[in-house]
Amino acid sequence: MYLEIEGIEKSFPHKEKGMVKVLDHINLEIEKGQFVSIVGPSGCGKSTMLYLIAGLEKAEQGKIRINGKEVKGSGSDRVVVFQEAGLFPWLTVLDNVTYGLLLKKMSKQEAEQKAMEMLKMVHLGNYIDSYPHELSGGMKQRVSIARALVMEPDILLMDEPFAALDEQTRMVLHKELLDIWRKTKVTVLFITHNIREAVLLSQKIVVFATRPGKIKATFKSNDTKDGVMPSDVTLQLEKQILAELQEEIEKVLKEEMGDDYSFKTNSVSRDTSGDMGSHI
């Protein structure tokens, strides 16, 4: 196994309740080159899990190992792509992408050359001298993906990277991400609350239960995808995952809106075959 997560526990302090457990005994294994998604309702600790792997947070218990080596602190072998691009506004696009490379003691010339190649791969070769505020949301997120990929990380950690983008941009980026993944063979751990996104992209989908965060179920999906259109297989998978998540969603809603609230999946989910123009 490439990435091993063993018995992770994590709590955060809470104003009224003291310590609240957000992750409870998480065990997870990811193979090299695999595309794995974690789905779960908001507040289930899936982002925290990702920060633990990135070394940005520390777990109270348990071990995370990559290639047999235990994770201690952050490192450029595990780069994170965040929900917001988080580009440094005081640097140009090119300087943003070379930032990490220069930290690796690479020469400026070599770093810029690599950054250029990567920016071309995300179709932003013409924007190297622009400042982040001059780019659209989708372009910014592309730069942030390039900035992560150029580090040649062993594992790419993505924390709802497309959640803030519009549907069209997201579709394009899904396809691009899959292309890049196939080209670079990088291991991807993808956090999302969007079931369809998870199913369309990944080979393995981990469903998180909430409060405390636990692994509720794991699904596998091995057919090739283009990241854009759902197929019969993925739609079937979506239904299964939604069924798993229903209980969790209800738990969250009850906490937020009171105990009398009830969320019935059937009344919400429409005829799935009609979605996203699959009959066109």
Next chain:
Amino acid sequence: MAIWEVTSRLSDLPDFMFPSFTLVMSTLVSGLLSGQILIAIGASLSRLLIGFTIASILGLVLGYLIWRYKIVEDTLGFLVTALQSIPSIVWFPLAIIWFGLNDFAILFIVTLGATWTMIVNATSGFKNVPVLYQRVAKSLGSSGFHFLRTVILPASVPQLISGLRIAWAFSWRALMAGELLGASVGLGQLLESGRALGQMDLVISVMIIIGVIGTIMDNVLFLRLERSVERKWGIRA
């Protein structure tokens, strides 16, 4: 200016109390030509620059310590907010006893005048660096001094500039007050000697110089700096 000229000529007040515009201008020009005013400007500005530079560095370092260490924040941080409310000229009697009535005492209050605001602004600048930028940098492998230099400092630049601007204004004020009270040479001293000799034309000339220098610094230097950062970051189009 015309009103000034006319009222001055029509008023009963003698020239030394209410000099006319033309008299002030001729004093100003002759003062500049003789070098008297220029020397005073040079002396004042060099004091200001030294004090301001020390204050800026001190402010950044102490601001960093307050941001970084909780214990420093609880102790020094509280002290700074208290000290900030004391006008720096109030320190002058103390400074005279400590250093004597000399340049050192003036430098002391000039530095002090700028330091507190600089600390306060640096601290809040550092504190307001978005967590996202910090996480991004750490994820890419940045740490220690590199992290400070490439993320914390540049990310707080907008706030640091406005801090510098206020600090400049404070030290400028402290400088004039200090020089009025005890300097051998400088713009403040020129004001004082103008008063002693009953030459209001000299006093007003110096006031004009002070106004001009202040405007130049504020509008030309700091405002431009602020604008260029805003443009680059896209804060204002």
